[in-house]
Amino acid sequence: MKTFGGKVLFLDRSDINTDEIIPAKYLTEISKEALKPHMLEDLKIEGFDPCDPGLHEARVIVTKANFGCGSSREHAPWVFEINDINVVIASSFARIFRQNMFNCGMLAIELPEEAIDRLFKHKGTNANASLSVDFNNNRIAIESDKGSESFAYSLSAFDKALVEAGGWVEFADSKY
Amino acid sequence: MAMTLSEKIFASHLRDEPFPGTKVLSLDVVLCHEITTPIAVNDLVARGKDRVFDPSKIKVVIDHVTPAKDTKTALQGKILRDWSRRQGIRDFFDIGRNGVCHALFPEQGFIRPGYTVIMGDSHTCTHGAFGAFAAGVGTTDLEVGILKGVCAFREPKTIRVNVMGTAPEGVFAKDIILRIIKELTVKGATDCVVEFHGDVVRGLSMEGRMTLCNMAIEAGGTSGVCMPDEVTVDYLWPFIAADYRDKKAALADFRKWWSDEGCEYVKALDIDVSNLAPQVTYGYKPDEVKDAAELAGTAVDQVYIGSCTNGRLEDLRVAASYLKGRKIADTVRGIVSPATPKVFRDADEEGIIRIFMDAGFCVTNPTCGACLGMSNGVLAPGEVCASTTNRNFNGRMGKGGMVHLMSPATAAVTAIEGSIADPRKFAKGGR
């Protein structure tokens, strides 16, 4: 199983699409490694700098609604994976992106908007927010200079099994 | 119990329910292109599982970047080509026979009512126009589809969209779907199938229905769906004539997939198109839509007519009806990509290609081309493109570029004006 948790990258916008996560021009790459420097390259959010070296310290993304809409490209979860980001927390996900995350053994956690708003309270230039995931008990906890709090989340049995199995290929090949 | 079309397809294709709510379906067709499939193939090879579940149910095309533009895209094509030969996949469409996947595969008769279809491409929802359950998936789902012929889904809910009234002159399927997306928003149909009903939909050709279903994903939808009827039978007849006594028998068979009276919808939306104006997007999201008139005068650098949304014969015909005898503005680069070789040939025979060329358009081979900014027709930063495609995301057609989505009619008159224009202001055929 992958490891989950660490420094948080807050992306304060809804409807972030997979073209913004990894632009189409990099889809000619056939290795995940080659995608690494291009994470979130075309993301349009006030104050967000895709070249910020701090980006590569992030292990968790916290964002708003409909994250990962648009293209079906699994390059989107891959560019996170190769940058050691294995958890995305949002108020909602686009279907294909969400499924791709679990198919890769990664976590796409949906929380109600109020909980997302509370997580965003930990955002700040020097807040140093860090988030941990208790996978067995379905809980996340966030800690920053603004305090700490924890939230319960829910995952379907299938999503949980995919994360435990490390993805869908092995699961399906042994069963069907 | 009354069931929706997709509920019927789920019930008839259910292979397993490993966990409550997780439905593993057997697949009728797995579609492949060169962007998302080579990684799946390489991964299968690396796992020692270089097999396919059934080569006759796998259809393969090189469409996104063709002819190859560099070593990397040449390699993507080669991986697909070698794999198709190695696995005995007969329906492999290489250069000369290739075209945009969601236009080519239906044209070949590969999609039928009641089918389950997946592809590593979000616009796979297009094929729901035939009354199929067709969903875009990622590379891992595609890989399992190729290997095992199955895919897991949470059963989607269904939204019913009823399109009523009479579409005025200058208003087309593209305008209707842009308006529907505006109403639903970009996430309004997430985890849902969008069913299109009403007289207007019944009156559309398969091409128009494909335009509607193509953009269901832009509202987050898993698939767009139309009920298979006489129009569907006529379109498919060359491929199914041997299977049915006559068209009536085919229609009776197709009807079994129709959503039942009294089935459950999570949402119903009525759209009256009688007063609908031509629609154009203005922002970076496909639900940011206005009347073309409100954006009139917005200068554009490029006009692109093509793609799986609007690159079919009917679309080219409509655009040509405005372009005939006219020239596009000399500040505009016009590019048209007929979606398939058949579209190209038919357009040529009808004199449409000539009209485009006389107007000043560049005619490319059938390809996704400018649609996703990874091969030809890429925008420079700050440039604006009027496009018949389906996505106006930031950077979609080139970093720093702006895309306005619209119908082929609106795109054609925009090319003539050099700025966004309303086709209702133009008489067809200048001379």
Ligand code: SF4
């Ligand atoms: S035409 Fe555009 S949207 Fe359609 S399959 Fe090609 S790249 Fe995707």
